[in-house]
Amino acid sequence: MEKENVLISACLLSNKCRYDGKIINNELKDLLKFFNLIPFCPEVSGGLPIPRDPSEIIGEKVVSLKNKDVTKNFNSGAFLAESICKEKNIHLAILKEESPSCGVYKIYDGTFSNKLIDGKGITTSRLIKAGIKVINEIEAKELLVQKENEKDNN
Numbered sequence: 651m652e653k654e655n656v657l658i659s660a661c662l663l664s665n666k667c668r669y670d671g672k673i674i675n676n677e678l679k680d681l682l683k684f685f686n687l688i689p690f691c692p693e694v695s696g697g698l699p700i701p702r703d704p705s706e707i708i709g710e711k712v713v714s715l716k717n718k719d720v721t722k723n724f725n726s727g728a729f730l731a732e733s734i735c736k737e738k739n740i741h742l743a744i745l746k747e748e749s750p751s752c753g754v755y756k757i758y759d760g761t762f763s764n765k766l767i768d769g770k771g772i773t774t775s776r777l778i779k780a781g782i783k784v785i786n787e788i789e790a791k792e793l794l795v796q797k798e799n800e801k802d803n804n
């Protein structure tokens with residue numbers, strides 16, 4: 651049977667696309683056994699460089715630490731993420747928690763003081779509005795365990 655396409659924050663598959671240029675350990679690669687993972691970074695696709703200044707959501711805008719308005723880049727990345735989901739018939743996205751693009755339940759509060767609040771990233775909000783289920787990396791690990799168990803029981 652053909653595997654389901656799933657969008658995933660590219661940094662979660664160890665792509666070097668984070669604002670700080672760091673690479674995250676690839677703990678979710680085993681999901682490739684069950685899904686066709688499509689890595690995507692909305693900020694880089696929206697035209698921002700690697701590395702880049704960190705940004706936070708402030709009201710309706712996204713602003714960098716150096717006070718540059720990067721709202722257009724973030725919106726463009728979110729638009730492209732939705733376009734890929736439509737094109738590839740994607741109904742599930744695994745996005746990186748706490749990012750101003752990809753945060754699922756938590757984002758930083760807009761004061762650049764390392765304080766998290768309840769909220770969603772720009773891409774996450776757009777995908778949810780489009781009817782796509784969005785989970786974070788912790789939920790993705792739970793999904794992996796569930797899939798492994800299902801496999802063992804078959």
Ligand code: SF4
Nearest residue numbers: 659661668691746749
């Ligand atoms: S925008 Fe999303 S995919 Fe890109 S580095 Fe940030 S969390 Fe990862």
